[in-house]
Amino acid sequence: MKIFMTGGTGFVGGYFTRELLQLGHEVTVLTRSRRQPPEGDSGLSYVSGNPMAPGPWQETVAQHDVVINLAGTSIFSPWTKKTRQSILESRVMSTRNVVDALSGGGKDKVLLSGSAVGYYGGRLDDTILDEESPPGRDFLAEVGVAWEEEAGRAVSFGVRVALCRFGIVFGRHGGALSKMVPPFNLHFGSPFGSGKQWFPWIHQEDLLRIMVFLMERRNISGPVNCTAPHPVRNRELVRALADALHKMAFLPSVPAFTLRIVLGDFADVILKGQRAVPRKLLDEGFEFKFPQIAEALRDLLD
Numbered sequence: 001m002k003i004f005m006t007g008g009t010g011f012v013g014g015y016f017t018r019e020l021l022q023l024g025h026e027v028t029v030l031t032r033s034r035r036q037p038p039e040g041d042s043g044l045s046y047v048s049g050n051p052m053a054p055g056p057w058q059e060t061v062a063q064h065d066v067v068i069n070l071a072g073t074s075i076f077s078p079w080t081k082k083t084r085q086s087i088l089e090s091r092v093m094s095t096r097n098v099v100d101a102l103s104g105g106g107k108d109k110v111l112l113s114g115s116a117v118g119y120y121g122g123r124l125d126d127t128i129l130d131e132e133s134p135p136g137r138d139f140l141a142e143v144g145v146a147w148e149e150e151a152g153r154a155v156s157f158g159v160r161v162a163l164c165r166f167g168i169v170f171g172r173h174g175g176a177l178s179k180m181v182p183p184f185n186l187h188f189g190s191p192f193g194s195g196k197q198w199f200p201w202i203h204q205e206d207l208l209r210i211m212v213f214l215m216e217r218r219n220i221s222g223p224v225n226c227t228a229p230h231p232v233r234n235r236e237l238v239r240a241l242a243d244a245l246h247k248m249a250f251l252p253s254v255p256a257f258t259l260r261i262v263l264g265d266f267a268d269v270i271l272k273g274q275r276a277v278p279r280k281l282l283d284e285g286f287e288f289k290f291p292q293i294a295e296a297l298r299d300l301l302d
Contacts, residue, residue, distance in 0.1 A: 001025050001026070001215060002025070002026045002066070003026065003027045003065070003066045003067075003068060004060065004061050004068070005027060005028070005029050005030065005067070005068045005069075006051045006067075006070055006094055006098060007051075007069070007071040007072065007114070008027070008031070008068075009029060009031055010070065011171065011173075011174040011175045012070060012169055012171075012175070012207070013029070013068075013070045016068065016070075016211065017044065019208050020208075021043050024043070025043065026043040027044055027045075028044075028045045028047055028060060029044070029045075029047070030048075030071075031046050031048060031049075032048070032050055033048070035048075047060050051071040051093075051097055052089070052093040053093075053097065054097055054100065057101075058097065058100065059101075061098065061101035061102060062101065062102060062105035065110065066109070066111075067098060067110070067112070068112045068114075068211065069094065069095055069098050069112070069113045069114055069151065070114045072087070072091040072094065072114065072147075073086045073087050073090040075140070075266070075269065076269075078263060078266055079265045079266045088142075088143050091114075092150050095113060095147060095151050096150045098113075099111070099150060099151065099153050099159075102157050102159050107159070109158075109159050110160045110214070110215055111151060111154050111159050112164055112214055113147075113162070113164065114164055114166065115144055115147055115148050115151075115163045115165045115166070115223070116140070116165055116166050117167050117200045117227060117276040118136075118140030118141060118143070118269075119135050119136070119141055119148070119165055120274045120276060121135065121137055121138045121141040121274075122136065122138055122140070122269065122271075122273065122274070123198070123273065123275070124272055126198075127275060128277055129225075129275055129276045129277065130276075130280070131165075131223040131224065131225055131280050132279075138268065139265070140269070148163045148223070155221075161221055161222070162220060162222070163224065164210075164214070164224055165223060165224065165225050165226060165276070166202065166226045166227075167200035167201050167202045167226065167227035167231070167276060168200065169201075169202055169204055170202070170204060170296060170297070170300055171204035171300065172204070175204075177301075180241060181245065181301070184241055184242060184247050185247065187247060187248060189238055189241060190238065190254055191238050191254070192253065192270050193254070193255070193256040193259065193271040194253070194256075195233065195234045195253050196233055196235070197270075197273040198231050198233060198273035198274055199231060199233065199236075199237050199273050200227040200273065200274050200275070201232070201237075202228050203228065203296040203299070205289060205290065206228065206289055207226055209289065210226050210281065210286065213281070213284075217284060219284075220284060222280075223280075224278070224281060225276050225277060225278045225279065225280065227277065227278050228290065228293070228296070229278055229288060230291055230292055231275050231276060235253075236293070237293060240294050243294065243297075244294070244297035244298050244301045245301060259271060
């Protein structure tokens, strides 16, 4: 297939690009700076443009079978007023421009639009959240709703739209795991707050396999929880990570008030969670290679 991707040079997008090329697909990556594909990557091409602004790059979109939309400012920083605006606008505007690009010739095409389990809001309860669960009411939930509404407009152009609600992606090079490992290597690993909050996660290989699955399954559309089938509590994650690294985690939990002093409102992303499950994928017969956190971490850290 011919695949157009925004956010294709980031942690998740870069991995997708490499692996999709290995699978024989052709990939076009939208990038703000001019790039030339490495020699030998005959299936890789770049188009220059800013996903947050209309431009000539939009003419390229309709030439592809699949669009993977991953553009968006990272949420992992203190949430100033300016940061909040950037988190929201980077997702809404880039998605709006991608969808507008599909308006002239989107029939029979597929849009796999990034979203996140933050759609359900930060929670402290044990409610199981599947694709039918309602949105939350906090900042990330508001971002998720606005983000998905923009992507959903593509349906009116004949595009099949899957709203891919990612959990925290664990991979070998970068991402959340690269931030979590160093403290454990120094024996400073510990839970956050109560440690009871749920942590929805996904191994990068399973996430890629989900993308390919969604490309091929024409009957799947709408929201899709892209998470492992067994979310874990924060304290269970700490224990599994310590075991995978052959380290001991003796320290007490980091108090919630300390995190709020240091991180402000962003602390709720760490102190709350979502017990999200991939109901739609399981119902459609998708089989996870790494359904359990322990085996996922062993694979990534060995």
